[in-house]
Amino acid sequence: MRKILNLILLTITLGLIVTACGGNNTANTAKPESSAADEPAANEPVKNEKLIIYTNANSDGRGEWLIEQAKAAGFEIELVGAGGADATARLIAEKSNPVADVVFGLNNMLYESLKKENVLVKYVPAWAGEVEEGLNDPEGYYHGLVKQAILLGYNPTSYTAETAPKDWTDLYNNPEFHGKYEAPTLLGQVTPRLVVAGILTRYRDEKGEYGISQAGWDEIKKLYDNGVGAIEGEDFYANLASGKTPLGTVVSGTLDAKEEQYGVKAGTVSPEVGVPMIVEQAAIINGTKKMETAERFIEWIGSSEVQGKFAAQFNSMPANTKAVAQANDAVRELYSSLKAQALEWGFIADHIGDWVEKIELQIMK
Template sequence: MKKSLLTASILTLSLVLAACGGGNANEEQDTNNASAEQPAAQQPAEQPAAEQPAKNEKLIVYTNANSDGRGDWLVEKAKAAGFEIEIVGAGGADLTNRLIAEKNNPVADVVFGLNNMLYENLKKENVLIQYVPAWAADVEAGLNDPEGYYHGLVKQAILLGYNPDIISADKAPKDWLDLGNNPEFQGKYEAPTMLGQITPQLVVAGILTRYQDANGEYGIAQAGWDEIKKLYDNGVGAVEGEDTYANIASGKTPIGTIVSGTLKKKTEQYGVAAGTVSPEVGVPMIVEHAGIVNGTKKIDTAQRFVEWMGTAEVQGEFAAQFNAMPANTKAAEQANEEVKALYASLKAQAFDWGFISDNVGSWVEKIELEIMK
């Protein structure tokens, strides 16, 4: 009897324990199943990459075109467009040397404002990447780098100007070559002696490249060097610290070099509206360009910024604000009327920028050592 009762009790206890154990196993399984079967919509999901807003990292922008409020203007406009940029400004040659020195560990992400000669140096040193923004197709033909490393933003014409109160239009020179060949102009013009600067270098290049000769000294025939010698012999050397336009206005040297972008400001400053010369061969044209630095770790942001900066909208606003002439033909419509009228009378002199970049250092050295005595 006792054995029967004990056996029955053990059996009952076993059933209870089994029931409890089975219940826990089923509950755990149900919980796992519920977790596995939970719809994906109820779990936090990452937004698809294509729909995420573009992340604009802070850009370091090197330029020689930030004076007269232009840099501040660009910073504010860029900020409104969603970009944070830090402008590092310096002279064109200094920036070029700095970019080359930093090419193995670049600091800058974007560079703009430099001219063709300096960009050619950067290309040779592998400082730039090839990138063609959408707006490049709207830039005036012949101004972009054909290999796609840099693209035009702003045009600056290098002009031969004169004081119309002293020299009438019919007696004014018609070409740079007239200066050294006409005795009437002796001592009346400022010769381009400050050859450490880009503008005088381009005046010289505008003469020398007309006499390009593979067998000549530094690629130039003797006739070209003869013209350069006459240019310096018949003129007056520039004086460091003196304003060329001030000397034109005062009559000290009523003929001299003028950069188109300064015409309005200088006219207002000195009260003389200089006449300008349009040679048949054309005028040297400085074009400020934009490029992306090779090795930037912010390539996507740099590309978006360049795409934005060169648009007709941005360049048109810049032109109206700073009396500039955009390289972008659509933006040119927004340029001030006097600027459009000036450029309608000009054509750009055809330059082989690679040839000039390769030889201009030797030209300057020869002129300084052998011709400017």
């Protein structure tokens, strides 16, 4: 009996030992020690996909500079350049199957059109609060990069501050300037459209054709009747410098480069009514398949560091207030003397297409 009892106790003991060993083996299998090779590297660089970017702000070396700077920051970008109005039309046409990932340049008027067409996706970058108040889209779809003044320029050997026109209206109302200024005929581009808008909006009339009185349309007809049409691909500043057409539109951000290129420093006019002042913006395209890379790019391009470098390189006036100190003295001085023309961007955005169509079909010959 005692032998039987001892045998039973021995069997039970061995069973407990085997169970315990099996449990320990299971635990070790479930929680193996991890090696450093199995863990993702904490400093592994973020992979940025190639971005397609539409812009009207890639001329005069700006596009090449941006591509180089972006590459150094880890971005591969392809810039597709076009006039602002043309770029806007293309983005709207492609909205159901977007090609672009990001857009920058353009202006408030065109971004409003893009927003209405659901082309943009809302994204507020970290630097948005550094932009001068009132320049960003309050709904968060686009944010300011560069301020640009649309100016009436003149050849300083042909005119002085006293003899030059004092306003755009002088060009076509004073016979002395007839045939000597470039008329804004390339209406596929933003700058000529803004020159026209700056004149037409002075004659706003809700009962008039497309919101403009007949007097306003008469003024625009005189603008084209007495000017020299712009030629696609021809640099107006070259004609200003040579005296061929010593009067016409210049953009503040390109003045220094043009002066260096042609050896002539254009004089500029500051009309009492003010000058059209636009803000180049940046936004992400709704439907991009590279959203995370696009967000990182927006954070980079609008930062005070990048905008400060851009301002110093291209004599621009940044919208980012923390970058203004890096702008050249001459640029800061120019902007301190300029008055912005009061323009209702919503009104302009709603009517500019009709204005352009009327001008191209009925006024320009």
